[in-house]
Amino acid sequence: MRFAQVRPGRQFVLALDHGEDFLDGLTRFCANQGIRSGYVPAFVGGFRAARLVGTCGPLADPEAPLWDEVHVETLEALGGGTLAWDPEEDCLSPHIHVAAGLKAKSAEGRVSHLLGAKVQFICEIPIVEVVGDSDGPALTRRRSADLHDVPLLGFGTDI
Numbered sequence: 140m141r142f143a144q145v146r147p148g149r150q151f152v153l154a155l156d157h158g159e160d161f162l163d164g165l166t167r168f169c170a171n172q173g174i175r176s177g178y179v180p181a182f183v184g185g186f187r188a189a190r191l192v193g194t195c196g197p198l199a200d201p202e203a204p205l206w207d208e209v210h211v212e213t214l215e216a217l218g219g220g221t222l223a224w225d226p227e228e229d230c231l232s233p234h235i236h237v238a239a240g241l242k243a244k245s246a247e248g249r250v251s252h253l254l255g256a257k258v259q260f261i262c263e264i265p266i267v268e269v270v271g272d273s274d275g276p277a278l279t280r281r282r283s284a285d286l287h288d289v290p291l292l293g294f295g296t297d298i
Contacts, residue, residue: 143294145277148177148268154261161186161256165264166231169222175231176278177222177268184262186214189239191251204287208254214239215246218253222266223292224276232280232290271295 151172155164169177193209218237225232235253240246271277271294279293 141294143271143277145176145269145271145294148270149174150268151266153264153266155184155258155264157258157260158187159258159262161189161253161258161262162233162235164258165222165233165235165266169231169266172268174222174266174268175224175276176271177266179219179222179233179235180265180267181217181219182262182264183217184215184264185259186216186239186256186262187259188212189214189216189237189256190254191237191239191249192254193249193251204289209249211239211241211249213242213259214249215242216240216256216262220253221278221292222269223278223280225280225290227281234280234290234292 153168189211190208192205194205194207216237216239218235220233220235222231222233237253238250240248269277275295280290281293282288283291
């Protein structure tokens, strides 16, 4: 277990409109506001299409991360996640998960890591900036070679 005490900074509500790219809009907004770490407590909205981590085949190694993706269309989504700074890439690295219902399939559900999505109608996203005790970002994300290169949440310069 790892942890750090952080404090909330500024708080925003972002509305992404019909046709906007979810992750691009979120990261662009954060860049424009100077947000380098934070979290999305929960968001609601519709997606015209989304790419989620998943597969229709058997898992080659259930202990390893899955890098495959599935494409789904016309969803209602509820999600949340963290916003951490990737020091190697020098950019924001959102980690967003969604629970989504496929509208055309009796709201049959999908739950997974969000790789990308296009907004349908509206997506409403509360964002809470996280402020640490140092000059750098409070939350960081670095890949762990020991764990299949999975990007892990870290605190300041630690991981």
